[in-house]
Amino acid sequence: MDFFDGIGVVVTGGASGLGLATAKGFAAAGAKVAIFDMNEAAGEAAAKQFGGLYCNVNVTDDAAVEAGFAKARAAHGQERVLVNCAGGGGSVKTASRDRKTGEIKHFPLDMFERIIQVNLIGTFRCIAKSAAGMLTLDPLPSGERGAIVCTASAAAEDGQTGQAAYSASKGGIVGMTLPIARDLSREGIRINTILPGIFDTPLMNGAPDHVKSSLAASIPFPKRFGAPEEYASLAMEMCRNPYFNAEDVRLDGGIRMGYQ
Numbered sequence: 001m002d003f004f005d006g007i008g009v010v011v012t013g014g015a016s017g018l019g020l021a022t023a024k025g026f027a028a029a030g031a032k033v034a035i036f037d038m039n040e041a042a043g044e045a046a047a048k049q050f051g052g053l054y055c056n057v058n059v060t061d062d063a064a065v066e067a068g069f070a071k072a073r074a075a076h077g078q079e080r081v082l083v084n085c086a087g088g089g090g091s092v093k094t095a096s097r098d099r100k101t102g103e104i105k106h107f108p109l110d111m112f113e114r115i116i117q118v119n120l121i122g123t124f125r126c127i128a129k130s131a132a133g134m135l136t137l138d139p140l141p142s143g144e145r146g147a148i149v150c151t152a153s154a155a156a157e158d159g160q161t162g163q164a165a166y167s168a169s170k171g172g173i174v175g176m177t178l179p180i181a182r183d184l185s186r187e188g189i190r191i192n193t194i195l196p197g198i199f200d201t202p203l204m205n206g207a208p209d210h211v212k213s214s215l216a217a218s219i220p221f222p223k224r225f226g227a228p229e230e231y232a233s234l235a236m237e238m239c240r241n242p243y244f245n246a247e248d249v250r251l252d253g254g255i256r257m258g259y260q
Contacts, residue, residue, distance in 0.1 A: 003240050005030030008079035010072055012059055012086035012126055014052075015042040017201035018151065019085030021228030022235050024050050026081070029236070034072035034079070036065075036086065036126075059086045059122030069129055078137055080146040081239050082130040087119045087151060087169075091162035112165040119169035123150055127180060131189055139188050147239040148191040150177065154250060156195055158257040170195075174248045181246035190245040192238040197252025200225040220254035 009026045013019035014035025027033045027050035036057035037043040043054040053075050057068035072079060095106040127148055134146035152170040159167030177193045184191065198204065198215050204225060216224050234251055238244045 003029070004081070004236070007031050007081065008072065008076040009033045009081040009083070010036065010069070010079045010126075010130065011083045012036040012057070012122075013151075014085065015039050015046045015054075017085070018196065018199060018228050018231045019083070020046050020049075022083050022085060022232040023052060025229065025232035025236055026083075027052055031081070032076035034068075034076060036068050059126055060117045062125065065125055065129060069133065073133065078133050079130060080134065080137065080144075081148075082126060082146070083149045083151075083235050083239075084123045084126055085151050086122060086126075089115060089119075089163070089166040089169075091160075091166070093162050094164050107164060112168075115165040116169050116172075119166070120172040123173055124176065127191070131184055131187075134189050135187055142242050143188045144190070144242060145188040146190075148180075148189065149235045149238050150191065150193040152193050152195045152248065154195050154197045154252050154255065154257060157250075160257055161259070177248055178246045185245075190238075190242070192244055192246065193248045194231060194234055194238075195248060195250040195252070196226060196231055197250065197255045198225050199231065200227055218255060219252070222253055224253075226251060226253065 004026055009031040011019050011023040011033060014023040015037035023033045023035050033050065033052040034055055035043060035047060035052060036055050038058050040056050047054040053072060055068035055071050058064045090111055092107045092111065097104050130148065137145045139145050150173050152173040155163050155167045156170035156174045173193055177191055181191050231251060
């Protein structure tokens with residue numbers, strides 16, 4: 001019997017990319033998986049792929065998150081695993097001058113706030129609500145009640161030009177991992193964070209071929225984009241291994257993003 005057999009799992013951003021691969025991985029191991037996502041058509045289709053449950057959730061909306069957890073728990077029981085993959089970004093320089101017109105602009109503050117709300121506050125909102133639910137569970141023989149995985153980014157440590165908001169949001173996830181682990185340690189709940197590099201996701205697939213080739217060539221080894229299943233594998237190991245706690249782990253083929 002697999003460690004995950006029969007347990008409840010919630011994956012945010014589970015309709016595509018890293019989240020979908022993770023949801024499929026847990027389902028294949030016997031878990032009862034619910035995915036939170038805003039894209040209803042993609043979410044329903046994804047859930048059908050592995051016999052899971054779709055919950056229409058915007059992680060910036062407190063009531064929607066509460067309703068999502070209520071729906072998931074009604075179907076699968078209180079989750080013992082939460083994986084946070086929901087997120088978004090955008091690239092604008094802090095301040096810049098148009099080369100043709102000379103017009104000076106700065107990063108739109110509403111965009112900065114939106115990225116922080118989705119990536120950082122949305123992640124914490126789901127963590128807090130899931131952890132509160134996990135506290136109602138009886139501990140396993142190991143003393144554990146649950147495990148949480150967050151998704152930051154290599155940009156948390158070496159963000160590119162125009163990524164001030166994105167890097168701040170992902171750096172915040174890295175920064176809160178240890179204190180959350182300490183907050184929850186006496187209750188037997190662990191938390192870890194993955195910092196993915198460049199992965200083969202629908203977002204990256206939209207880039208021009210020459211851009212993708214150049215990015216792949218910059219990865220030390222292997223010289224390719226990461227597979228979402230490789231992210232899922234690490235997320236599952238972070239949950240399966242009871243000594244994995246309070247860690248921030250890069251998963252990037254050794255890339256270090258330079259100045260561009």
